[in-house]
Amino acid sequence: LAQERLRLLRRRGIETVILAGADTHGIMRGKRVPIAELERAVARGVTLCEVIWALPVDEVEPVQRPPGHTGYFPRDGYPDMLAVPDLETARIVPWHDDTALVLCDFVDADGDAIPVSPRAVLRSVVQRARSMGFEPILGVELEFYVLRETPRSVLAKRPSQLVAADERRSVYGVVAGSRHEPFAGAVRDTLRDYGLAVEACSPESGPGQFE
Secondary structure, X not given: OHHHHHHXXXXXXOOXXXXXXXXXXXXXXXXXXXXXXXXXXXXXXEEEEHHHHOOOOOOOOOOOOOOOOOOOOOOOOOOEEEEEEOHHHOEEOXXXXXXXXXXXXXXXXXXXXXXXXXXXXXXXXXXXXXXXXXXXXXXXXXXXXXXXXXXXXXXXXXXXXXXXXXXXXXXXXXXXXXXXXXXXXXXXXXHHHHOOOOOOOOEOOOOOEEO
């Protein structure tokens, strides 16, 4: 199957492959590799520094190990771990040219899963549910805010100072949704092109909030 996926990506003209996985904040972390390097990356993994498990969202500086903490924490000096691509997750990325994205499993030098990796946590939860006789069925409700800001202006403000796309709430408001349909429609189309089904989209209970 892995070889089939690799041949398919080449036939589709893919030149760049994003190898990535989510950190504990849901931020995708990884590397881009040329398609010619993908087979080697699948066999050996690609190295990433363990520091990603200690970074806060703003990445100002890594969080230090809490006193008395006995669970997993990145090792001193933040040595490398491996991101092992799972070719079964390969998908063409519609927002880049000639690019695919492949999800990775984060493992240590011995091949053991990093225990705080969201993909590893989800796998363990699914296995536990199945051991109890349940088959998990999952859906995701994503909520986000549309802001009248730039990447630079956001850094200079507190959350309470950010300017929302709308000045007032309009829960399930069709008119409010219409004002932002060029953006929301593009999001839905991109998700569909990526292979993710979208059940519905609407304004939510905060100014500029969508789900």
